[in-house]
Amino acid sequence: MKRLIAIFLVGLVFLSIGSQARWDKLWDKEVGIVVVDQNLMDGTTRLFATEKSTGDLYRYDNVPNSWTKVSGPSKYFVSTGEGLYKLSLDGTKTYRYNGPNSWEVIPGGAALKIFGGGNKLYATKAPNGDIYEFTGSSFSKIGDSGRTFVAGGCHNCWNDMYGFLYKIAPDGKSLWRYPKGIGEWTWYKIGGPAELIYAGSSSLYATDPVHGDIYRYVSGDTWEPIGGPGKMWAIDVIGKGTGYGTKETLYGLSGDGKQIWRWEGQPEAWTQIDTTGLNTPLKSIYSGGGQLYAVAKADRLWKYAS
Numbered sequence: 001m002k003r004l005i006a007i008f009l010v011g012l013v014f015l016s017i018g019s020q021a022r023w024d025k026l027w028d029k030e031v032g033i034v035v036v037d038q039n040l041m042d043g044t045t046r047l048f049a050t051e052k053s054t055g056d057l058y059r060y061d062n063v064p065n066s067w068t069k070v071s072g073p074s075k076y077f078v079s080t081g082e083g084l085y086k087l088s089l090d091g092t093k094t095y096r097y098n099g100p101n102s103w104e105v106i107p108g109g110a111a112l113k114i115f116g117g118g119n120k121l122y123a124t125k126a127p128n129g130d131i132y133e134f135t136g137s138s139f140s141k142i143g144d145s146g147r148t149f150v151a152g153g154c155h156n157c158w159n160d161m162y163g164f165l166y167k168i169a170p171d172g173k174s175l176w177r178y179p180k181g182i183g184e185w186t187w188y189k190i191g192g193p194a195e196l197i198y199a200g201s202s203s204l205y206a207t208d209p210v211h212g213d214i215y216r217y218v219s220g221d222t223w224e225p226i227g228g229p230g231k232m233w234a235i236d237v238i239g240k241g242t243g244y245g246t247k248e249t250l251y252g253l254s255g256d257g258k259q260i261w262r263w264e265g266q267p268e269a270w271t272q273i274d275t276t277g278l279n280t281p282l283k284s285i286y287s288g289g290g291q292l293y294a295v296a297k298a299d300r301l302w303k304y305a306s
Helices: none
Strands: 014-017 023-025 031-038 045-051 057-061 064-072 076-079 084-087 094-097 103-106 115-116 120-125 130-134 141-143 149-151 162-167 175-178 188-191 197-199 204-207 212-218 222-227 230-240 247-253 262-265 269-273 284-288 290-295 301-304
Touching: 031 284, 045 290, 076 115, 076 262, 084 230, 115 162, 115 230, 120 149, 120 162, 141 162, 141 222, 149 197, 162 197, 197 230, 212 290, 222 262, 230 290, 247 284
Parallel strands: 014 269, 115 149, 230 284
Antiparallel strands: 023 301, 031 045, 045 057, 057 064, 076 084, 084 094, 094 103, 115 120, 120 130, 130 141, 149 162, 162 175, 175 188, 197 204, 204 212, 212 222, 230 247, 247 262, 262 269, 284 290, 290 301
């Protein structure tokens, strides 16, 4: 990647430590998959999680230990920013969640995996893992295979409801965006080697495959280093739309799983979130709609409450 600052950051650089926090345990059951379904059309957010032992999906009722079962096991559950979708265990059907316990089959046939973001749904299909976009009535091929795909909003776009799809090339040596721009329906190279990519409503981050440092996308093929390596990252989006008019916050989970950090919008500027009371090391973090969630060592799901 082309960098604004030609340095590597060794570990997270600390700005300050936040005041003592309160974490609320949301479920006494062991959780598997967690999906924060933030609807960018109306600004609402719903929390879903699977019960680890069964794979069944539950919707959080906004009261600790109150969850409603909405689905049996599926291969994937994803949020697009417009709704919640699932891929059947055998990969032959994709469903849209209509609530409270209603799922509608959408046209398009079998898929290997589904991806969501930027108010759009995507799927990879056999035999080559090529990527397809759901048009509302079918899936249309838009590109070849990739090591990984992430969907998000439009970076620096005038149109709030315009989304981008990003991929790391199969060899891991380049990072691409689709489409290139509004009305330009081609893939555009925006970076070099990357390990992981994270997309928000108007932002994009990638980790360096050598050191694990995290970078923020600026424009063209320019990236700004903002922090050192971490175990996992999560982007919190508040508001409607996929571009301007939303507020975003980036969180990072330290490599040892014992600390959570919030990026303050400037390189090297991070504030530590107090994890006192949680059973660390943490396994994962999630965010959306102004909320931060963590899955602790015992697979219990917690919400940051202060």
